Each structure stands twice: as structure tokens, then as C-alpha cells.
Amino acid sequence: MSQDTAHQHAAHEERLRLFWSVLVRQLLLLLLFTWLVAGWQTREQAIIAFVGGSIALVAQTLAGLRGLIRIDQRSARHLLAGVLRGEVTKWVVVVAAFVLVFRLRPEWQAGSMAIWLFAGFIVVQVVAWWSVVLQEAIRAAKTTSTINEDR
DSSP: OOHHHHHHHHHHHHHHHHHHHHHHHHHHHHHHHHHHHHHHSOHHHHHHHHHHHHHHHHHHHHHHIIIIITTOSOOHHHHHHHHHHHHHHHHHHHHHHHHHHHHHOGGGGSHHHHHHHHHHHHHHHHHHHHHHHHHHHHHHHHHHHHHHHHO
């Protein structure tokens, strides 16, 4: 295996590791958030929050599977195209899921029900964003540390 191919493989493995770690964090926080809502509000509101978070989790999973895992070891152009396909997939799934939820449960469109649905969704999305930001900060700190040790 050439050095370039080995580097591409390592980068792909790093993306996959980040993807799965973010999904696990999202799922754990969704379960914790649902549990907190169940203790603070009604069981129905907890279920609604869980549904909202599940929409985000499913969309994020499909985006990752479509955008990152299928990339394998290709060029940066292919990586970018895969990520863009994943983002489009994610938002199509999100819109379709909310439309479906509101058609199946029209009472969830009003007042606190809609707030809990969107709160669950937003909590899971924020975990994804912050997980990536924190992961990049950790990687940057490690890189800086390694550079300083080499000096």
C-alpha cells in the first residue's frame, strides 16, 4: 500500500470514527433529554420530544451513510460531493418526517406540543454541531502539541 493510499485510508477511518461517535452522543443525549422531559413534564410531551430528536437522528444517520461511508478512498472532490449529497438527503428526510408527523398527529402542531417536538430535534442537532467542533478543537490541540514537541 502506498503512503498516499495509507493516508487516504487513515483519513477515511477517522471520518467514520467521528461519524459513529457523534451518533452515539446524539442518541445518549436524546435518551437523557427524553427522560428529563418525562420527569419534568408529561409522558406525552416526552414522547413528542423523543420523536423530534429521532427525526434529527435518523436524518443525520442517513446523511452520514450517504455522504461519508460510501466515499471510501477517493479525492477531495468526491468527498465534498458525498457530503453535499448527505446534506441534501438529511434535509429532505427532515422535511418529509415533519410533514408526516404533522399529518398523522395534527394536534402536535399547536402550542407546547410543537415546542417539545422541535426542542427534541434541536437538542440532537446541537449535539452533532458541537461534537464536530469539539473534535476538531481536540485534533488541533494534539497537532499543535505534536509540533511543539518536535521543536
